[in-house]
Amino acid sequence: MSTCVELKQLEFRWPGAQSALLSIPELTLARGERVILRGASGSGKSTLLSLIAGIHTAGPRQVQVLGHDLAQLSQHQRDRLRANEIGYIFQQFNLLPYLSAVANVTMACQFAPARRARLADADREASARQLLTRLGLTYAQQQQPAQQLSVGQQQRVAAARALLGSPALIIADEPTSALDQGHRDEFIKLLFEACDAQQTTLLFVTHDATLVPLFPRAIELDEINQAVTNV
Numbered sequence: 583m584s585t586c587v588e589l590k591q592l593e594f595r596w597p598g599a600q601s602a603l604l605s606i607p608e609l610t611l612a613r614g615e616r617v618i619l620r621g622a623s624g625s626g627k628s629t630l631l632s633l634i635a636g637i638h639t640a641g642p643r644q645v646q647v648l649g650h651d652l653a654q655l656s657q658h659q660r661d662r663l664r665a666n667e668i669g670y671i672f673q674q675f676n677l678l679p680y681l682s683a684v685a686n687v688t689m690a691c692q693f694a695p696a697r698r699a700r701l702a703d704a705d706r707e708a709s710a711r712q713l714l715t716r717l718g719l720t721y722a723q724q725q726q727p728a729q730q731l732s733v734g735q736q737q738r739v740a741a742a743r744a745l746l747g748s749p750a751l752i753i754a755d756e757p758t759s760a761l762d763q764g765h766r767d768e769f770i771k772l773l774f775e776a777c778d779a780q781q782t783t784l785l786f787v788t789h790d791a792t793l794v795p796l797f798p799r800a801i802e803l804d805e806i807n808q809a810v811t812n813v
């Protein structure tokens with residue numbers, strides 16, 4: 583199985599900080615893997631995600647995504663790689679409230695030519711509708727402005743937006759924190775099915791330990807991060 587994300591001797595310290603926040607000797611995520619990354623508040627989860635997404639950068643060869651050494655790419659190349667290959671599901675969903683659910687989803691491919699090219703159906707809207715239907719939204723709900731949907735429905739729209747155009751990696755940053763347990767488990771099941779259908783790697787980040795049994799692989803940030811244990 584090929585590699586999606588590879589960290590090697592990752593050392594990261596925020597400017598002005600006294601010591602490294604992250605010191606991770608090695609971590610590999612294979613293509614198509616479903617991984618939950620858990621860690622206490624402030625342990626560096628979001629920082630690690632921002633390094634994998636190329637929003638911030640570490641040293642040469644420390645973070646590789648789909649074979650690209652992010653430190654060797656220009657800002658523009660990193661932005662392009664992110665737009666084409668990484669779907670992000672945010673805690674607050676980041677939907678545009680007045681746009682319909684389906685329009686929120688199609689926006690994902692606006693600046694991502696590779697994602698557009700991978701759509702099974704050349705019609706972006708048709709592909710977005712297929713995903714939304716698979717994630718359980720009716721046609722009528724797909725037409726509604728995002729702000730008129732329930733929290734659970736908005737979350738499915740955010741997932742469909744991240745999945746459209748089959749990016750190699752989905753990063754989900756605390757996406758279930760606003761849901762009750764029943765909706766939460768159902769959402770994760772749907773997310774797995776959608777990722778499986780398109781061979782997408784899922785990196786799901788949370789501080790909630792009760793989600794761990796739902797995933798085939800769990801990583802405790804405190805266990806792989808030597809910076810924390812050395813403090």
Ligand SMILES: Nc1ncnc2c1ncn2[C@@H]1O[C@H](COP(=O)(O)OP(=O)(O)OP(=O)(O)O)[C@@H](O)[C@H]1O
Pocket residue numbers: 596597603621622623624625626627628629630789
């Ligand atoms: N842009 C930044 N500049 C400087 N320091 C930062 C920045 N972002 C985060 N930090 C610091 O890095 C540490 C880890 O923060 P981070 O947000 O990565 O943790 P987290 O595990 O995602 O926390 P939470 O679960 O509360 O969201 C914190 O001490 C924070 O103050």
